[in-house]
Amino acid sequence: MKLLGTPVLLEQPIQPLVITFDSQAQQNEIEQIDLHLSIKFNEQWLPLMGGRIKFGIKSGELKLKLENGELPYESRQLIGSIELILPEEKPKPEKSNEQQRQEVSWSNLLPSLNGSKAGVRGFGTPTRRTEKLGATTCQITTTAFEENPTWIFEEDMGEPVLKGNIENIKLATLNVKVPTRVEATFEVSKRDVHLTDAQGLWPPDISRNKRAVLERLIVLRVLEPKLKPYLSRQELHYG
Template sequence: MPSSISPLSQPEPENNCADCLYMTLTGIPVQPVEHPDYLEFLQPFPMPQIDLYLTLKFSQQWESLPQGRIQFGLKGGALRLRVEGGEIPYESRIMGSLELVVPTVETDSPANLPIRDRISGELDESTLDLQGNGATEQPSLNGKPNHYSICHITTKVTEENPAWIFEEERGQPVLNGWLNQVKLGTLNVSALPCRLDATFEVSRRDICLTHVDRLWSPDISRNKRAVLDRLIIQQLLERKFKPYLSRVELHYDG
């Protein structure tokens, strides 16, 4: 049986603006291929492998200010992994265009999923039935079809500390919807203990104000509005988002 990380040994995930971005990362040990007994002595000791499954929920969040409030979302961002004692081969990583599911009812959101689908940073054999094929399509719980937006994902060429760049592909103002347990890649463990630190980071250009309530006159000029938007993002939102928006750690000790 594959070894696993005890759920008790995993730090709690950090989601600093959970209404804007909710992230978890789950690791599942890969079952080694069994060989006939007479060939076992010819086979090298198999290198442990862990499949990584990502859950991301993009939405819009309200922030109260002394004289009003604002709503903001993300146009994109970067998921960065820092790995000790292992590597994630480039060819195993997810990339391309994926559908973000927009929930049709409250119970579709990750916070209301069954506990099995909300595991954060655990390697547990009980999660082996989660979407191992990396499919992104989720059924609607009320029988009605879900609506989708498209997210484009690219990956940077580095095996030790890989990164994935998320961008809205259809020209929408912000990313909206979620990916549930999509296979991110496969971690090849080369030394113990193995540590993985995943952070979702955003820059100023990734943040978009989608609604402003009672902060200025509705007939304000477009240029003044753009300046004020930039000031709010720089002075308020960047302080909330630095050094990262979300963080998950995985520990594997064999």
């Protein structure tokens, strides 16, 4: 998670020149800061007892704790349904001429060894299976509190977990009095965590009920302590 604050440049109307010596009044003048949010959701593998588990989150809460600042409800931009963005795939490196010549020679040799071209389908140019990561849609709601607002992120299309990124989207406009501090935390509970895969931990013919019990124990005793008190935290200071 990354939270960026940018001061808002307001066009000031031309006013008559007034000389004042009240420095405290100047310090208490209300200013504004635009808050932009970037956050990444993905699954993650974790080694466990000679095997491993893959997990993600299906919901979570972004909480802001403000000092000398307020976030009016009408200033909040990140509300509603949003499609998460997948990072761009890196282009595959081109094969060298030597690798191409080796593939051609193997594709020519294997049919003669097997007696027919049909028996060697796929051997001449081996394919590598890749796991495609599909982006999900996130439903975002917010509380009405102005001093310590909260945004709730939830998977919106029935997928097991959230996958994809939010990249530098305007969260809200903050009214501040200098100096201001903003503490942002992204928090999840055990009900937000979901196991999506497991390897080497139980036999393949295990019953659904036993597997469900083991998954709940893993979430409660292994994953939840790693995610407390928060999944991510950041502070902003202004003035």
